[in-house]
Amino acid sequence: MEYKQDIEKRVEKKVEYYVKKVLKVIAMIILGIIFLLLANYVLMWLWNWLMPEIFGLSTITYWQALGIFVLAKLIFGFGFGDDxxxxxxxxxxxxxxxxxxxxxxxxxxxxxxxxxxxxxxxxxxxxxxxxxxxxxxxxxxx
Structure with a gap:
């Protein structure tokens, strides 16, 4: 009987560990998406604030800013300060x-x-x- 309870405790701990791990991964994915959307908004805001004034370019939409962001990542790489x-x-x-x-x-x-x-x-x-x-x-x- 004691052996069975020991196994149940170990299984519970493993399940709890994996559930926490899955929740952390989901949270990181959600935070990553939020960060991407926020970075895209900041890019759009900076573009619309600076580029028309400095270079006479037109303003851009959110989706155009996303396209510029993806293009810049393709050209300059996906690393964040790390080669x-x-x-x-x-x-x-x-x-x-x-x-x-x-x-x-x-x-x-x-x-x-x-x-x-x-x-x-x-x-x-x-x-x-x-x-x-x-x-x-x-x-x-x-």
Whole structure:
């Protein structure tokens, strides 16, 4: 009896997991469509605001703006700031380029946040002393 309840709980958890996953996918699709429609409206609004005034072109409709949007995506690509649709980020993960790997390099940059303060307090006088020392060494050798 206990074994049967254990199986039922596992099945319930799996069903709940897949239902949540399906709902998330549906929500993402709906949000994607809303984003596309909103981006198209913004394109139409910007076109109708700028292009007739600047270049003397006529205003466009919502569907013409959608055509321009699709044409621009076909010409300039579908990636959103990532080359080849996200393959670059996949390549970074594959080869281990992570924050953990670059940790020692990042710590070096942390030291530079004190550079301006150092230069204001000691840097200029230390540099002048260095230049004088170099001049004296060169003067002695000549």
């Amino acid at each position: 080849k649709g996200g393959k670059k980020s996949h390549r970074k993960k594959k080869h281990g380029f992570s924050k953990k790997r670059c940790g020692s390099l990042r710590s070096d940059f942390d030291k530079w946040k004190h550079y301006d303060q150092f230069w204001k307090e000691e840097g200029e006088t230390a540099f002048k002393a260095y230049v004088e020392r170099i001049k004296n060494e060169n003067h002695d050798t000549q």
